[in-house]
Amino acid sequence: MSDSAYTILIAEDDDSIRHALTDVLTASGYEVLALEEGLAAIHAVRERNFDLALLDVAMPGADGFQVLQVMSEERPGTPVIMLTARGEEEDRVQGLKLGADDYIVKPFSIRELLARIEAVLRRSPERPRQLREIRIPGATLDSANRLITFKDGRETSLTAREFEFLTYMATHPNRVITRDELLRRVWDVDPRLTDTRSVEMTVMRLRDKLGAASASPLETLRSQGYRWNSSFVS
CATH class of the missing domain: 3.40.50.2300 (Response regulator)
Structure with a gap:
């Protein structure tokens, strides 16, 4: 199925x-x-x-x-x-x-x-995504270099996986995205054949890099998955 x-x-x-x-x-x-x-x-x-x-x-x-x-x-x-x-x-x-x-x-x-x-x-x-700008509260993202610049001048770089995860979430806004879907579409693995906390660890690292304000659109929904809430970036 x-x-x-x-x-x-x-x-x-x-x-x-x-x-x-x-x-x-x-x-x-x-x-x-x-x-x-x-x-x-x-x-x-x-x-x-x-x-x-x-x-x-x-x-x-x-x-x-x-x-x-x-x-x-x-x-x-x-x-x-x-x-x-x-x-x-x-x-x-x-x-x-x-x-x-x-x-x-x-x-x-x-x-x-x-x-x-x-x-x-x-x-x-x-397939490479033809992305519009990913909007992050209080920061801008340089997609070509996977570099986030905050309004106070600080910069932080994303790993390839962190960037792919953020991209997938931001291009599917306001929809609950399950861990299994992320493993299939971002990690390219079958969740039935793997036991990994890669998604959870990536979310934790990304929240740490972004900080509370900039990570506010990224919501964790217990027992459901994750959602990119566009109301925080509108």
């Missing part, structure tokens, strides 16, 4: 396909938001993060390419698989140029789609 922390956006105007995808993905352990038109999908993308999006090319309101364009601007690095009844090369090329990770033509096998989703999710943590 897939990691239940993964949230997938489905934007598909065909009721039967949308319902079938919702049922299968939910049964496979994913969280799903299923929408039937493009403008609603654009609104959803602007409101929250997704781990992957399935976008139908032909939809009312806004087509899949328009949703993909907004996703590339608002949520860079989010994996996207395009769904279409049209198999023309021009459509495939346009989708890939706009940043789609994969393209599947209807009618398609559910097993094939699930395999492609799993493959894209496996690849996505390794």
